[in-house]
Amino acid sequence: MILLRIGAPLLLLAVVAQCGAERGDPYEVLGISRRASPKEIKSAYKNLAKEWHPDKRKDDAASTRFMEIAEAYEVLSDPVRKERYDKFGTFDDVKHFEDNAERARSFYGFNGFHGFGGFGFDENVFEYKYRMSYQQYQFKILEQSNTKPYIVYIYSNYCQMCYRFHPQWKQVIADLEPLGYGVATVNGNREQNLMEKMRISHVPALVAIVEGRIIPMRVDNSFSDRSIVAFAQKVIPSYFMTKINSGIMLTRFVEQWKSTNKISVIILGAAVNPRIRYLLAAMKHSHFARFAYVSLAEQSEDVRILRESVDIKCMKCENILIYGDMEHEDAVDRLSISEAKKLTMEALDEFIERNKMLTLPRISSQVMLDEVCPVSSRSPRHLCVLLPVTSHSSEAEHVDAFRRYVKDTQTMWKSKNVKFAYIYVDKQKDWMKPFAEKRKGELKNEGRDLLIFWRLEYKKARFAWLEGAWTGNKETDDVIMNVVEQRKRLDETCTVGNINDEFGLSVFTKVSRAFWRMWEVVWFHVSNEETYMFLSAVGTLFMIMSIGWIFSYFSEKPSDIKKRKPKANDVADLTGDPTTGNDWHPDDPNTKKKEGDSTKQSNNGKSKWAVAMKPLIHELRAETYFGMIRLLKPGCRSMILLVDEENKESLINKFSQYVYPLRNNKTFSFGFLIVPKNLDWFRKLLEHTLPTDGKPTPEPDASQSMYKRLKLINHRHTIGTVLTLCGWKLYFSIYHPKHVEMSRRNFIDTDEDPSSDDEASYRSDEFASMGEKKKLHRSSSQRGVNMENVLDGFPNWMDRLLEGSIRRYYIPEWPDNLK
Numbered sequence: 123m124i125l126l127r128i129g130a131p132l133l134l135l136a137v138v139a140q141c142g143a144e145r146g147d148p149y150e151v152l153g154i155s156r157r158a159s160p161k162e163i164k165s166a167y168k169n170l171a172k173e174w175h176p177d178k179r180k181d182d183a184a185s186t187r188f189m190e191i192a193e194a195y196e197v198l199s200d201p202v203r204k205e206r207y208d209k210f211g212t213f214d215d216v217k218h219f220e221d222n223a224e225r226a227r228s229f230y231g232f233n234g235f236h237g238f239g240g241f242g243f244d245e246n247v248f249e250y251k252y253r254m255s256y257q258q259y260q261f262k263i264l265e266q267s268n269t270k271p272y273i274v275y276i277y278s279n280y281c282q283m284c285y286r287f288h289p290q291w292k293q294v295i296a297d298l299e300p301l302g303y304g305v306a307t308v309n310g311n312r313e314q315n316l317m318e319k320m321r322i323s324h325v326p327a328l329v330a331i332v333e334g335r336i337i338p339m340r341v342d343n344s345f346s347d348r349s350i351v352a353f354a355q356k357v358i359p360s361y362f363m364t365k366i367n368s369g370i371m372l373t374r375f376v377e378q379w380k381s382t383n384k385i386s387v388i389i390l391g392a393a394v395n396p397r398i399r400y401l402l403a404a405m406k407h408s409h410f411a412r413f414a415y416v417s418l419a420e421q422s423e424d425v426r427i428l429r430e431s432v433d434i435k436c437m438k439c440e441n442i443l444i445y446g447d448m449e450h451e452d453a454v455d456r457l458s459i460s461e462a463k464k465l466t467m468e469a470l471d472e473f474i475e476r477n478k479m480l481t482l483p484r485i486s487s488q489v490m491l492d493e494v495c496p497v498s499s500r501s502p503r504h505l506c507v508l509l510p511v512t513s514h515s516s517e518a519e520h521v522d523a524f525r526r527y528v529k530d531t532q533t534m535w536k537s538k539n540v541k542f543a544y545i546y547v548d549k550q551k552d553w554m555k556p557f558a559e560k561r562k563g564e565l566k567n568e569g570r571d572l573l574i575f576w577r578l579e580y581k582k583a584r585f586a587w588l589e590g591a592w593t594g595n596k597e598t599d600d601v602i603m604n605v606v607e608q609r610k611r612l613d614e615t616c617t618v619g620n621i622n623d624e625f626g627l628s629v630f631t632k633v634s635r636a637f638w639r640m641w642e643v644v645w646f647h648v649s650n651e652e653t654y655m656f657l658s659a660v661g662t663l664f665m666i667m668s669i670g671w672i673f674s675y676f677s678e679k680p681s682d683i684k685k686r687k688p689k690a691n692d693v694a695d696l697t698g699d700p701t702t703g704n705d706w707h708p709d710d711p712n713t714k715k716k717e718g719d720s721t722k723q724s725n726n727g728k729s730k731w732a733v734a735m736k737p738l739i740h741e742l743r744a745e746t747y748f749g750m751i752r753l754l755k756p757g758c759r760s761m762i763l764l765v766d767e768e769n770k771e772s773l774i775n776k777f778s779q780y781v782y783p784l785r786n787n788k789t790f791s792f793g794f795l796i797v798p799k800n801l802d803w804f805r806k807l808l809e810h811t812l813p814t815d816g817k818p819t820p821e822p823d824a825s826q827s828m829y830k831r832l833k834l835i836n837h838r839h840t841i842g843t844v845l846t847l848c849g850w851k852l853y854f855s856i857y858h859p860k861h862v863e864m865s866r867r868n869f870i871d872t873d874e875d876p877s878s879d880d881e882a883s884y885r886s887d888e889f890a891s892m893g894e895k896k897k898l899h900r901s902s903s904q905r906g907v908n909m910e911n912v913l914d915g916f917p918n919w920m921d922r923l924l925e926g927s928i929r930r931y932y933i934p935e936w937p938d939n940l941k
Contacts, residue, residue: 148194167195238890254306256316267331272304276327284326293347316530330357362404364414370426390416390441409489410478411929414917480526486624509544509571556616584612735778742795742941754849763794764843797837810933842912853930
């Protein structure tokens with residue numbers, strides 16, 4: 123007995139596996155290897171589908187073979203099912219598994235695993251027709267959700283809460299499915315990739331799919347069938363049903379058939395809000411009809427007048443009126459039901475289908491083309507007659523006359539499978555182009571051309587131009603009848619393109635709806651109980667920190683605030699002097715530096731600016747000449763400080779302090795030039811700025827005088843000069859250091875000691891004037907330069923340099939005599 127209890131389940135599994143193997147290997151069905159790529163799988167499927175399509179092969183084996191090919195591709199195109207088949211050699215076809223298992227149970231008398239502690243799922247709730255796979259969702263459900271909403275239940279075989287919700291789900295199926303609401307179920311264990319696509323992280327879960335978007339429902343302990351039905355009704359967009367409560371609104375709504383190219387369906391119901399069956403009908407027929415709802419329960423004078431104008435007597439009945447495209451006429455058709463429960467969806471759909479087209483519709487979308495001019499075979503052959511016009515208002519009279527003609531003759535042409543429509547050629551240029559290119563005759567003034575065609579394939583049509591056929595007389599009947607009775611052949615063939623959707627959503631509408639959908643998703647997750655807990659914790663922590671900071675701020679004494687350590691970007695922290703304020707500036711007359719600041723800095727050695735700028739300041743010499751001048755990129759400049767060996771450290775410290783804010787500017791590089799050994803380079807640079815080439819001329823002009831003075835240049839008076847060199851555009855700007863003894867001096871003046879070696883050369887210079895020679899005999903107390911304030915005016919000069927107000931000296935070339 124024990125062996126029987128253990129062996130029966132194993133035998134059951136063996137039988138199920140054997141029965142599942144009868145379906146065949148999907149790789150063999152498609153004729154590919156197990157290492158085939160997704161591209162090869164898809165290519166093999168397309169080739170076999172074309173070969174074994176039932177429309178091309180009429181034998182019974184073709185249909186069976188085609189189904190096997192489609193089923194094999196469905197398995198191998200799904201990564202999860204393909205992986206499962208490669209590992210275990212079984213299909214993910216639950217219905218086939220259940221059928222084989224049921225046959226095995228009936229044959230061996232085995233009743234399942236309920237005695238081993240299983241949950242005992244009622245599989246009738248999740249029968250095969252409700253199962254949704256990844257492929258069905260991607261290629262079928264998303265497209266259908268534009269006209270048919272879906273309610274989807276995600277569950278798991280190992281979820282106890284899912285088992286508790288089964289009775290409610292059965293009732294939801296019974297309530298929504300007869301109304302035309304899509305119902306689907308997803309097994310979370312088998313369709314994990316689909317759960318990721320739908321952003322479902324837990325089970326049980328309930329979502330609605332409407333117009334391609336996923337709308338989740340919050341599942342909690344109050345989960346009931348009524349709440350699900352209410353949620354299913356709420357997710358249907360309200361713009362499918364317009365509410366009307368006056369006769370003026372009714373008139374405006376009905377007259378919009380001209381701009382919308384759709385019939386008007388007016389529903390007068392006893393309920394305050396439209397029932398879910400009306401919303402589903404409005405969504406289903408949205409391509410051809412516009413729906414409006416009038417609540418007869420509203421006790422107002424406007425509703426009473428509206429009800430009398432459309433001749434509604436029964437207040438508790440469900441009344442449906444359909445208006446077409448003929449002006450000043452009553453409703454095309456009426457339907458009145460005493461109770462809403464008696465109005466089945468089949469009767470409602472049949473009533474709308476019977477009147478869903480205008481008398482003369484306009485080909486304004488691909489859906490309208492497929493409805494008016496469907497693909498047909500030779501028997502019976504459906505013909506479509508088009509009146510090409512433009513959207514200009516002057517063409518309206520021709521369209522109205524053609525509409526009256528179609529209304530008068532619609533009974534005759536309906537039996538002949540001939541439909542009439544008109545098209546705006548200026549809005550459908552691409553679609554009309556293949557037809558217009560094959561028009562051979564000349565335009566006639568006495569009539570309008572008609573295009574008659576037959577769509578023998580979805581992308582292929584045979585047609586003929588009936589030149590001047592529309593005259594408004596009986597001659598039009600004869601011309602069209604010749605084609606119908608094949609006395610005139612459709613000789614031309616062309617490829618039919620896609621119709622431009624004239625009522626497609628604008629960019630603004632698409633962006634607005636996308637933003638609204640994103641907000642709905644965010645709000646759903648934010649309003650979750652778990653999110654509430656997280657936001658509450660974050661808010662509490664923020665309040666605690668804010669209150670603590672406020673108390674600490676008001677409890678701190680003013681004396682403690684003054685003693686507070688400055689920030690790292692303060693001047694006091696950079697200088698090392700806590701008494702220096704943040705508003706200090708070397709050129710500010712209202713603030714003065716304390717005496718001895720320079721002494722303290724020299725005692726401390728290099729300043730913090732010099733330490734920070736040391737890697738960025740390089741010496742300009744022959745080795746660095748190309749990198750710092752000649753090879754500069756466009757827009758880049760080098761800022762060079764002229765120093766000597768004696769004052770090099772102090773001047774570089776001061777220079778570093780002023781250029782420190784520009785350290786991260788990629789267009790500036792910094793350096794220094796030792797003047798005593800490169801005075802000739804500096805003199806030659808200045809000579810390039812003179813109007814002449816530097817050679818003395820017979821005339822004693824100003825440029826010759828400047829040339830003479832350059833010969834007497836003193837290197838001590840160039841200390842502290844800053845050159846800004848633009849190597850690419852061949853110009854430089856110069857900052858002149860201040861001198862103590864005179865307010866207006868320049869670096870060309872000479873102050874050398876008469877006992878120096880240069881005195882003889884100065885005295886023997888034939889170009890030296892008496893005033894310049896007297897300058898050689900000044901006292902030593904008056905000839906020195908104060909190195910402490912030589913760069914005090916540099917910050918202001920640098921501000922003017924950055925704003926572009928400093929003069930630029932253009933030169934023909936850069937001197938190349940650096941040492």
